Amino acid sequence: MSDQTPVCRRLVGRTAVITGAGSGIGLATARRLASEGAHVVVADIDESTGKAAAEEVGGLFVKVDVTDQEQVEAVFRTAHDTYGAVDIAFNNAGISPPEDDSILTTGLDAWKRVQEVNLTSVYLCCKAALPYMRAQGRGSIINTASFVAVMGAATSQISYTASKGGVLSMSRELGVQFAREGIRVNALCPGPVNTPLLKELFAKDPERAARRLVHVPVGRFAEPEEIAAAVAFLASDDSSFVNAAEFLVDGGIAGAYVTPM
């Protein structure tokens, strides 16, 4: 960080649970929220990356499979028991496996697995976080959806897209239901981000990446830190009137018809 970089300390004393914090957007967000003063609970299925992330940010690692209700409940219980609160839940873990493709070729097993990890997990995390937030009378839940929740693609990943649509609708409904209890729930909709998840998908097929890049007005994919900055805003009181939102951080993709040459 250069001397000129303003230091934001909006989350001092707040406790944040981040699922999928061992990699990509989750890892960048763990770093950002910790730098703003939050206690960070790193929840991930991958023990080695999760532990490394927790160590780096001075937080706590809890191993979790986000599709397992008891394990998810244990994450939020541990956060509360350790730090005395659950102020921020960034429900972010997700997968995008190659078996999930066109509806014509995607089998039921692949469909169900993606629904479990991307959508059922968000239901379980919100269900586990809300009792703590209701008791506190405050909280910010940020659920990672995607820009594909609001736009169609001919390059389909049918279950992924449907799962993110579900995350978007669920977040909106929860944001409305719990608004008068001091709890905000927003759906974060990132555009394509340079993370292992995306790199893995495009490494085998550069044409696939190029076909997508042409639709991004800013002409590049996002860096994870740019998404983390949006999460920090949604987590903090700076976004106190942002609720039940479809929070696009997509470099203008969803607003574009013709992009610059």
Ligand SMILES: NC(=O)c1ccc[n+]([C@@H]2O[C@H](COP(=O)([O-])OP(=O)(O)OC[C@H]3O[C@@H](n4cnc5c(N)ncnc54)[C@H](O)[C@@H]3O)[C@@H](O)[C@H]2O)c1
């Ligand atoms: N990368 C993109 O372009 C992009 C765009 C829009 C939305 N998203 C969404 O952002 C979120 C994070 O994606 P990313 O790109 O950082 O991915 P990533 O693969 O870099 O990180 C995902 C993390 O989730 C963890 N995880 C996977 N399955 C899990 C499970 N069952 N239980 C617990 N942890 C599990 C992984 O171990 C990993 O650490 C996902 O929900 C993804 O769909 C990504």
